[in-house]
Each structure stands twice: as structure tokens, then as C-alpha cells.
Amino acid sequence: MAMFCNQCQQTARGIACTVRGVCGKDEDVQSLMDTLLFGLKGIAAYAYHARLLGRTDPEVDAFIEEALFKTLTNVDFSQEDLWNTLMKAGMINLKVMQMLDAGNTEHFGLPEPTKVRTGTVKGPGILVTGHDLLDLEALLRQTEGTGVNVYTHGEMLPANAYPELKKYKHLIGNYGGAWQKQKKEFDEFGGPVLVTTNCVLIPPESYKDRLYTTSVASVPGVKHMAERNDFSEIIEHARRIGDLPERRGPDVWTGAHHKAVLSLAPVIIDAVKAGKVKHFFLVGGCDGATPGRDYYTQLAEKIPQDSIIMTLACGKYRFNDQEFGDIGGIPRFLDLGQCNDSYSAIVLAVELSKAFNVEVNDLPLSIVLSWFEQKAVAIVLTLLALGIRNVRVGPTLPAFITPNNWKLIQDRFGWKAVGDPDSDLKDMLKG
Numbered sequence: 001m002a003m004f005c006n007q008c009q010q011t012a013r014g015i016a017c018t019v020r021g022v023c024g025k026d027e028d029v030q031s032l033m034d035t036l037l038f039g040l041k042g043i044a045a046y047a048y049h050a051r052l053l054g055r056t057d058p059e060v061d062a063f064i065e066e067a068l069f070k071t072l073t074n075v076d077f078s079q080e081d082l083w084n085t086l087m088k089a090g091m092i093n094l095k096v097m098q099m100l101d102a103g104n105t106e107h108f109g110l111p112e113p114t115k116v117r118t119g120t121v122k123g124p125g126i127l128v129t130g131h132d133l134l135d136l137e138a139l140l141r142q143t144e145g146t147g148v149n150v151y152t153h154g155e156m157l158p159a160n161a162y163p164e165l166k167k168y169k170h171l172i173g174n175y176g177g178a179w180q181k182q183k184k185e186f187d188e189f190g191g192p193v194l195v196t197t198n199c200v201l202i203p204p205e206s207y208k209d210r211l212y213t214t215s216v217a218s219v220p221g222v223k224h225m226a227e228r229n230d231f232s233e234i235i236e237h238a239r240r241i242g243d244l245p246e247r248r249g250p251d252v253w254t255g256a257h258h259k260a261v262l263s264l265a266p267v268i269i270d271a272v273k274a275g276k277v278k279h280f281f282l283v284g285g286c287d288g289a290t291p292g293r294d295y296y297t298q299l300a301e302k303i304p305q306d307s308i309i310m311t312l313a314c315g316k317y318r319f320n321d322q323e324f325g326d327i328g329g330i331p332r333f334l335d336l337g338q339c340n341d342s343y344s345a346i347v348l349a350v351e352l353s354k355a356f357n358v359e360v361n362d363l364p365l366s367i368v369l370s371w372f373e374q375k376a377v378a379i380v381l382t383l384l385a386l387g388i389r390n391v392r393v394g395p396t397l398p399a400f401i402t403p404n405n406w407k408l409i410q411d412r413f414g415w416k417a418v419g420d421p422d423s424d425l426k427d428m429l430k431g
């Protein structure tokens with residue numbers, strides 16, 4: 001991505017300013033403005049999906065305008081003023097995630113815990129990646145009865161749990177994992193790939209002609225299908241390529257929407273009271289290619305058997321193919337869905353705190369987030385705005401957070417950077 005520093009108007013890649021301090025602007029203020037900008041991008045992405053599902057809110061639109069305007073000025077707002085705006089952004093993001101959840105469940109039905117086949121079956125097939133369930137639905141409608149199968153990839157995996165999507169028998173299952181492996185996975189898949197949102201890499205020649213974008217997604221030199229009601233080009237391409245081979249990977253679970261989990265609430269509460277369930281972990285977030293992200297695999301593997309692991313977003317692919325078993329019929333592994341389904345995690349935490357008559361921060365709940373892109377920033381702001389303490393993030397902190405601002409988050413909220421999985425786990429279980 002490219003953006004302009006609001007002070008010197010120089011182009012920088014990835015972060016707003018690469019020459020901090022040279023222009024005389026307070027780098028901590030600039031860092032808060034950058035955080036606001038990245039968070040707003042995440043909020044806008046969720047608001048876009050919600051809007052397509054018929055959910056809008058004038059308060060959200062007004063906030064996005066006001067907050068964007070605040071990043072335009074050369075005048076330094078006070079840190080406290082910007083911090084307050086960031087906290088408001090967090091609450092607005094909560095509202096937007098709730099709107100998206102309501103839009104998704106109204107349109108596609110309530111997700112059901114679902115075991116998903118991975119791999120491919122013999123026959124032509126199209127792989128769908130990204131986050132836009134409406135695009136997937138449109139493709140499923142248009143491929144019905146054509147003999148062309150459809151597979152999910154990356155953040156599309158939870159689509160397999162929505163009744164109005166899983167009813168299509170030619171939605172076979174999931175192929176591949178998180179976005180950073182797509183060059184290998186799209187190459188090996190063999191059929192055409194439909195990209196519905198961001199987190200797409202510039203394709204090598206080996207599959208560039210098989211890649212199609214739609215909606216807001218766009219890649220230079222790649223065919224773009226502007227109208228989701230006409231996917232005939234990609235469907236015809238799948239037919240021309242012909243049969244994909246039969247491949248089978250481990251089945252994976254998804255569809256642990258908060259309403260499905262809350263239906264188990266009495267059993268979970270009894271299990272906690274009986275000491276059978278001692279701790280809850282939320283481990284997930286945006287995955288990435290940087291070294292050190294196997295931390296999340298190691299952590300999930302080391303979590304004790306008397307703990308429940310909740311996950312969401314593409315960070316789940318670090319461990320979602322493992323068998324975690326159950327505790328007296330309660331699954332130990334719960335995939336809540338896409339990154340926006342952080343809303344489900346928040347509802348579950350609030351409901352558990354009510355059931356045990358304690359504050360959320362006093363629950364035996366530890367949150368460990370992998371932090372990568374704009375939507376993750378919006379979710380981080382929501383957690384901060386809700387006053388959620390002792391969250392661990394990593395493996396690296398974003399370049400736009402200055403040491404002073406990170407210290408502020410540590411001091412006010414007790415957040416920590418991830419370290420060694422064994423010592424982190426010991427610390428979290430102590431807590």
C-alpha cells in the first residue's frame with residue numbers, strides 16, 4: 001500500500017512516515033494518527049460488507065468522516081484527544097462487527113458447527129478466497145447443476161458452516177490455508193481461483209491466467225469480473241481445464257458461532273464448576289509470513305487438556321488441522337469464524353462473565369493475537385476500548401506503534417508481546 005505523510009506529503013510504503021522526527025512532527029502523535037488510519041481501513045472493510053447485506057448506521061458513517069478528517073491536519077492534536085478518538089474507533093468497530101454478524105446470519109442463517117472436508121474431488125473446480133460471502137453465494141448459484149465444484153480457501157472456510165451456503169452440494173469443502181501460502185497452493189490447485197477481497201499476492205506466471213478478481217479486489221494484469229451476477233468467464237475456464245485430481249487432507253471444524261456455543265452454556269458452566277474446564281484461550285488473528293509465527297502452533301499444542309481453545313481469522317491455520325478432542329462432550333477446539341467474528345468472541349466473554357458474576361478481566365480467559373493488517377488493528381482498538389487487559393500480541397509489533405505508545409498500552413492495559421510459548425503459558429495459567 002502507499003500513503004502520504006500528512007506533514008511532508010512524501011510517499012512511504014506500509015507506514016505513514018519512514019523518517020520519523022525529521023519533519024519536526026511529534027512521532028508519538030504521528031503514530032497514533034497512523035493507528036487511527038489503519039483502524040479506519042479495517043472498520044471501512046467491515047462496514048462495506050455490512051452495507052452489501054443491507055446494514056448501515058449513520059453514526060458509523062459520521063465517525064469515519066470525522067476521524068479521517070482528524071488525520072488530515074498538520075496541526076498536532078494532543079495525544080489524549082487522539083487516544084480518545086482511537087477508543088471511539090474501537091467502539092464503532094464493535095458496532096460494525098455486530099452489524100456484519102446480524103447481516104450474515106440474517107442472510108445466510110446461523111452457522112452450525114461443521115466438519116469440513118479438505119482437498120479436492122474429481123471434477124472441474126473453482127477455488128474462492130477472501131472474505132465476501134455474497135460473492136461465494138453468487139458463484140454457487142451460477143455453478144449449480146453445471147458439474148463445476150466450488151472450494152473455499154483462507155478466510156472463506158467458515159462459509160461451509162452457514163446453512164444457506166452449505167446447502168449447495170457442490171460446495172465440496174476447503175482447499176489450502178492462510179494467505180501467505182497462496183503462491184504454492186493456487187499453483188497446485190490447478191483450477192481457476194476467484195479473489196473476493198484483500199490479502200492476495202501478486203501472482204507468478206504459473207497461475208496468473210487462472211486468477212480472477214471481483215468486487216473490491218484487484219490485482220495488476222489479472223482479469224476482473226465487476227459483476228457478481230455474471231461469473232460465466234471463470235466457470236467456462238474451470239470447464240476448459242477439466243477434472244481436478246482426487247486429494248484428501250484432514251477434516252477441519254468451523255462454525256462455532258457464539259449462539260451455537262451459548263447453547264452449550266449450561267454444560268460449559270457445569271464443567272467449569274466441576275473443575276473439568278479450567279481455562280479458556282482465544283488464539284488467532286491475522287497470519288503472516290514472518291519467522292516466529294510457529295509460536296501459535298506451539299502454543300496451541302502445549303495448551304493443557306483441561307482448556308478450551310477458541311480461534312478465528314486465518315491465524316487458525318497454524319493448528320486447525322490437529323485433533324484437540326473434547327472435555328466431557330464439549331469440543332476443545334472452537335473455530336468462531338472470520339476475523340470479524342471477533343464479535344462472537346466478545347459476546348461469549350461477556351456472557352461467561354455474567355454467568356460467573358465476575359468482570360471479563362477476571363475470567364480464566366487468555367487472549368493471544370497475531371497482529372498483521374488493518375482489520376486486526378480495528379479489532380485491537382475494540383479490545384482496548386472495552387478495557388480488556390493482559391492480551392498478548394505478536395510475534396512482532398507493527399512499525400507504526402512507537403515504543404512510547406506501546407508502553408502506554410502496556411501500562412494502561414497490561415498487554416504484553418508474545419515471548420516463549422512455555423513461559424507465556426505458565427504466566428497465563430497462573431493468572
Ligand code: SF4
Pocket residue numbers: 154155179198199285286287313314315339372373375376
Ligand atoms: S485474517 Fe487478516 S491476514 Fe488473514 S486473510 Fe483475513 S484480513 Fe487477511
